[in-house]
Amino acid sequence: MSASTATAPAARNSSSYGGLAVINVERIKLFTTRSPWWCMVVAAVLTIGLSALATGFLNSEEEKQATIFITQGGAQFSQMVMMVMAALAVTTEYRFGTIRTSFQAVPQRAQMLLGKTVVVGLLAALVGLIAAFGAWFIGTLFAGSADLAIDTEAEWRLLAGRAIIFFLSAVIAVAVGILIRQSAGAIAILILWPLLVENLFNLIPKVGDDMARWSPFQNGGSFLNQGNDGGFAGPVGDASNYAMGPWWALLYFAAWAAGLMAIALFSASKRDA
Amino acid sequence: MIEAHGLTKRYGATVAVDNLSFEVKPGKVTGFLGPNGAGKSTTMRMILGLDTPTAGSVTIDGTRYRDLHRPLTKVGALLDAKWVHPNRSARAHLAWMAASNKLPKSSVDRVLEIVGLTEVAGKRAGTYSLGMSQRLGIAGALLGDPEVLLFDEPVNGLDPEGIVWIRTFMHRLAAEGRTVLVSSHLLSEMALTAEDLVVIGRGRLISQSTTQEFVDRASGTTVKVRTPQLDQLASVLHQQQLVTRIEDAEGEGKVLFVEGDLTTDQIGEAAAAHGIVLHELTMQRGSLEQAFMQMTGDSVQYHAHDEIAAVTHLDVPSNTEVAAGPKEDN
Ligand SMILES: Nc1ncnc2c1ncn2[C@@H]1O[C@H](COP(=O)(O)OP(=O)(O)O)[C@@H](O)[C@H]1O
Ligand SMILES: [Mg+2]
Numbered sequence: 316m317s318a319s320t321a322t323a324p325a326a327r328n329s330s331s332y333g334g335l336a337v338i339n340v341e342r343i344k345l346f347t348t349r350s351p352w353w354c355m356v357v358a359a360v361l362t363i364g365l366s367a368l369a370t371g372f373l374n375s376e377e378e379k380q381a382t383i384f385i386t387q388g389g390a391q392f393s394q395m396v397m398m399v400m401a402a403l404a405v406t407t408e409y410r411f412g413t414i415r416t417s418f419q420a421v422p423q424r425a426q427m428l429l430g431k432t433v434v435v436g437l438l439a440a441l442v443g444l445i446a447a448f449g450a451w452f453i454g455t456l457f458a459g460s461a462d463l464a465i466d467t468e469a470e471w472r473l474l475a476g477r478a479i480i481f482f483l484s485a486v487i488a489v490a491v492g493i494l495i496r497q498s499a500g501a502i503a504i505l506i507l508w509p510l511l512v513e514n515l516f517n518l519i520p521k522v523g524d525d526m527a528r529w530s531p532f533q534n535g536g537s538f539l540n541q542g543n544d545g546g547f548a549g550p551v552g553d554a555s556n557y558a559m560g561p562w563w564a565l566l567y568f569a570a571w572a573a574g575l576m577a578i579a580l581f582s583a584s585k586r587d588a
Numbered sequence: 589m590i591e592a593h594g595l596t597k598r599y600g601a602t603v604a605v606d607n608l609s610f611e612v613k614p615g616k617v618t619g620f621l622g623p624n625g626a627g628k629s630t631t632m633r634m635i636l637g638l639d640t641p642t643a644g645s646v647t648i649d650g651t652r653y654r655d656l657h658r659p660l661t662k663v664g665a666l667l668d669a670k671w672v673h674p675n676r677s678a679r680a681h682l683a684w685m686a687a688s689n690k691l692p693k694s695s696v697d698r699v700l701e702i703v704g705l706t707e708v709a710g711k712r713a714g715t716y717s718l719g720m721s722q723r724l725g726i727a728g729a730l731l732g733d734p735e736v737l738l739f740d741e742p743v744n745g746l747d748p749e750g751i752v753w754i755r756t757f758m759h760r761l762a763a764e765g766r767t768v769l770v771s772s773h774l775l776s777e778m779a780l781t782a783e784d785l786v787v788i789g790r791g792r793l794i795s796q797s798t799t800q801e802f803v804d805r806a807s808g809t810t811v812k813v814r815t816p817q818l819d820q821l822a823s824v825l826h827q828q829q830l831v832t833r834i835e836d837a838e839g840e841g842k843v844l845f846v847e848g849d850l851t852t853d854q855i856g857e858a859a860a861a862h863g864i865v866l867h868e869l870t871m872q873r874g875s876l877e878q879a880f881m882q883m884t885g886d887s888v889q890y891h892a893h894d895e896i897a898a899v900t901h902l903d904v905p906s907n908t909e910v911a912a913g914p915k916e917d918n
Contacts, residue, residue, distance in 0.1 A: 340688045347680035348673060412671035415638055416728070419665060420688040422637050422654040427688075588638040 337430025354400035365389030366450035381461035382546035386454035398488035405492030443481030469542030493579035594644035606791035619782025664729030674714025
């Protein structure tokens with residue numbers, strides 16, 4: 316080849332790209348457009364802001380009864396926002412055709428999509444952590460007379476566990492994005508499923524309760540909430556609401572995420588880009 | 589070198605590419621010519637492993653695209669200039685592509701310089717004109733300094749200046765020893781850009797030859813003769829050093845085609861001298877584009893009737909390279 320397009324020197328160093336390359340790629344992709352930043356800020360602010368609202372206007376009687384659980388009311392909405400971001404990380408690639416450029420650059424499609432999942436998932440986890448502890452911290456400021464010390468296993472699970480649940484929710488969102496390939500459809504599923512569908516199961520006679528207990532997002536919530544004190548908001552469900560203990564519930568939720576991701580990766584590797 | 593063997597792609601009932609075999613050699617620009625819907629883009633997507641062939645295979649120097657490691661260092665492609673995120677800058681777009689194949693950061697600057705986008709590299713790609721998007725796409729194709737380059741209709745919608753730029757650029761890439769495959773639905777454009785031509789219609793190979801041969805063949809004159817004494821006339825014309833071809837034409841039975849620069853007078857007189865009855869004697873001459881339309885149009889008919897015998901005079905059975913001259917009696 317002539318001098319005009321001289322060969323790239325680093326090109327010869329390694330013959331295959333490892334996991335780090337695809338993670339690097341997805342990091343660049345995500346942070347070179349603005350919407351992921353917005354989603355992350357909105358998600359963190361939602362939980363923290365709703366904690367301020369929940370703890371900032373209590374009368375002294377209520378304030379004494381406030382618990383860590385009370386500060387976490389907005390987290391579900393933050394989770395929605397992060398799931399939307401995760402799904403969009405895939406569906407915008409289909410919308411603008413860059414998925415073809417991506418698969419052209421990395422024909423080992425599963426590798427590329429897993430890189431995306433890891434990056435998006437870890438960001439969601441980070442946001443979950445900031446949101447949960449930020450909301451708790453705001454609570455300690457606004458409801459100073461309440462006992463908000465983190466001193467039970469359930470309370471640690473509720474706060475730190477949020478990162479795991481956000482991570483797994485993002486994995487599910489990426490999987491749905493890969494399967495649906497279309498923003499509006501993917502987002503509709505991701506919002507309707509945890510908020511509406513899983514709750515509507517309760518309306519079905521006989522099997523409905525079981526279906527609700529065994530639905531994935533309920534178990535994600537069950538992992539976080541079991542054993543926590545709802546304070547003036549009343550008890551956080553009783554044993555009959557939960558199909559299994561908290562860590563089994565987490566494993567169950569993780570199995571859903573892994574299963575959906577496996578189907579998505581298989582499908583993306585087989586079908587035409 | 590790109591090699592396709594019996595490449596076939598079906599989308600439901602649509603046969604987009606039908607048993608296509610061809611070769612693209614290094615060191616020259618090969619044109620991939622066919623009307624809209626002929627299957628050019630589909631073929632290119634299969635070369636890049638984006639679509640999976642229903643049957644057959646296509647390889648780059650013997651390897652399927654999906655088995656390539658760091659493929660951007662081997663094959664560069666511009667299939668659609670719009671395949672960029674509109675809110676991402678050109679530099680960021682090239683940066684992620686470079687990272688994916690572990691190319692150095694300097695390669696981004698290098699290709700931006702080559703296509704002349706250095707000044708505007710920080711702008712969002714969505715603000716680019718079509719010409720600029722096209723240049724960005726070419727920059728992406730060149731990123732890994734690949735030996736093989738694919739461009740799908742790169743001059744579509746460009747102004748004359750942009751068209752000349754791309755054409756010159758293709759020639760330069762080929763002169764550097766690369767394998768360059770450029771698709772187009774315009775024969776006039778390909779006549780200026782490509783040295784070799786792979787021509788397809790309705791997913792089927794119509795011809796693979798040098799552009800010169802194709803153009804000569806497509807624009808040459810042919811005389812069509814219908815006569816009950818076909819073999820007799822053919823041998824008379826052979827004695828006069830004329831090249832003839834007999835084909836089955838739909839609804840007309842066997843038809844004799846006489847090729848080369850000649851007049852109908854010459855054939856009419858030769859027939860009269862030997863007492864041969866003529867039912868039809870027509871001169872067929874068309875413009876380049878007309879001939880091309882006719883050829884590819886024929887292949888449409890060919891499919892519609894699914895009759896191999898219906899191949900008309902300029903159509904060539906698939907998988908056969910067009911010989912330098914017209915074929916004799918077949
Ligand atoms: N993804 C697809 N699904 C269904 N049909 C397709 C698809 N892609 C192409 N086709 C059909 O295949 C044929 C060839 O299309 P294409 O390869 O785009 O042709 P060209 O690029 O030569 O214009 C057309 O009839 C087109 O409608
Ligand atoms: Mg096309």
